[in-house]
Amino acid sequence: MRYAQGGGLTDAGRAAGEWIRLHAVGRFEGSEKNREIAAALRVSEQSVER
Template sequence: MRYAQGGGLTDAERAARERIRLQAVVRFEAGRSRLSETRIARLERELERGTLVHDRADRRWTPARIKTLIGRLFHVSCTVEGT
C-alpha cells in the first residue's frame, strides 16, 4: 500500500483512484513513441514507489511531475499533455 491506512480514502475511492491511474497508463501507451515496454514498466514501478522516494513531500503525482520523472529516468523529453 502506498499510503498509511489507504490514504484516508474509502475502498470505493481507492478503486476509483486505481482506475484513473490505469487509464493514464493506457493513454500514455497509446501516444507513446519514445518509451519501450520495459521503460513503461519501470515508470509504473517508480510511480508505485510513491512521491516521497522522488523528493516530493506532498504525495501527489501531477502530469508535470511525471514528465520530470520521465526525463530524469530515461533522458527523454515529452509534453505535459503527452504525459
C-alpha cells in the same frame, strides 16, 4: 496527522484512483500528451506527470 493505510480514503475512493491510473497508463502507451490525458481524465497536468 497520520492516516491509516490508504490515505484516509474509502474503498470506493481507492478504486476510483486506481481506475484513473490504469486509464492514464493506457493513454501514455498511446503516446498522448499529458495535457490531453489530464483533460480526458479530469485531473491536473501535474497529477498526470506524477
